[in-house]
Amino acid sequence: MSEHKLVQDEFERTATKFAERTKGRFDDSDVVAFSRARPGDSVLEVGSGTANFLALFEDVAGQLIAVDLTHGMLRTAKTNHPGVLAVQGEGSRLPVASRSVDLVATAQVLHHIHHPVPVIKEMGRVAKDDGYVLVVDQVASERLEEALVMNELELIRDPSHAISRPASALRVVVGAAGLEIADERLWEGRNTFSQWMWPGEFPEERIERVRDFVERHGADTGMDFRKEEGDDWSFCRRRLMLLAKRP
Numbered sequence: 001m002s003e004h005k006l007v008q009d010e011f012e013r014t015a016t017k018f019a020e021r022t023k024g025r026f027d028d029s030d031v032v033a034f035s036r037a038r039p040g041d042s043v044l045e046v047g048s049g050t051a052n053f054l055a056l057f058e059d060v061a062g063q064l065i066a067v068d069l070t071h072g073m074l075r076t077a078k079t080n081h082p083g084v085l086a087v088q089g090e091g092s093r094l095p096v097a098s099r100s101v102d103l104v105a106t107a108q109v110l111h112h113i114h115h116p117v118p119v120i121k122e123m124g125r126v127a128k129d130d131g132y133v134l135v136v137d138q139v140a141s142e143r144l145e146e147a148l149v150m151n152e153l154e155l156i157r158d159p160s161h162a163i164s165r166p167a168s169a170l171r172v173v174v175g176a177a178g179l180e181i182a183d184e185r186l187w188e189g190r191n192t193f194s195q196w197m198w199p200g201e202f203p204e205e206r207i208e209r210v211r212d213f214v215e216r217h218g219a220d221t222g223m224d225f226r227k228e229e230g231d232d233w234s235f236c237r238r239r240l241m242l243l244a245k246r247p
């Protein structure tokens with residue numbers, strides 16, 4: 001099955017539950033200040049999903065543009081955030097004029113994309129001369145052995161997962177797309193298994209396979225899994241924010 005079809009199937013199924021589960025996950029990231037967004041700016045997000053991330057810019061931006069492969073995610077985005085302009089599209093072919101957007105962002109999407117350089121290049125194409133490209137994604141351990149086990153786990157959890165990259169690899173991707181990094185911030189927090197594998201969103205059989213993998217290999221993922229009360233686990237989620245510009 002193609003990469004795009006896998007993504008669409010997974011997110012079409014989960015759109016409304018995804019919006020509920022992930023609401024608020026960026027609230028303490030301070031990403032709006034980090035992105036240098038100015039009042040009235042246009043902000044476009046590639047892989048906006050249900051617009052939980054994009055809506056963080058509601059108070060400052062003049063226009064919010066949500067671009068996503070998956071219709072169901074965009075429908076939920078419009079229901080939850082009616083002010084957003086929702087456009088179905090793919091990250092490496094944005095239906096937007098060159099040099100027309102102040103801030104071109106993508107959050108929690110690159111780990112679904114096997115070949116991210118064309119997507120970041122395309123984001124650079126549509127950013128204004130004084131605009132920014134913002135990349136936010138979860139990162140894997142810099143230790144290859146841990147990164148491999150983490151990705152094995154993520155793929156059991158979500159068949160549309162491509163690869164969680166270490167921070168060093170995300171920097172290389174942005175550079176290979178011809179952009180210069182202006183700022184970066186690593187941001188981490190703890191999550192629980194019961195929240196991550198929400199029964200409302202994931203099939204029971206998948207939850208059990210992921211739980212079994214965590215019990216056997218969680219300690220090898222670099223995600224600092226810890227046994228919690230009841231049958232739950234907690235783990236550390238690390239995310240990198242990269243702010244970049246065309247040279």
Ligand SMILES: C[S@@+](CC[C@H](N)C(=O)[O-])C[C@H]1O[C@@H](n2cnc3c(N)ncnc32)[C@H](O)[C@@H]1O
Pocket residue numbers: 007008011022046047048049050051052053067068069070073089090091092106107108109112113
């Ligand atoms: C994990 S969700 C993240 C949604 C949102 N950015 C957030 O953080 O709440 C990933 C989203 O990326 C979209 N997506 C994945 N690959 C894409 C691509 N190549 N072009 C456009 N959208 C893509 C999926 O349809 C899905 O809605």
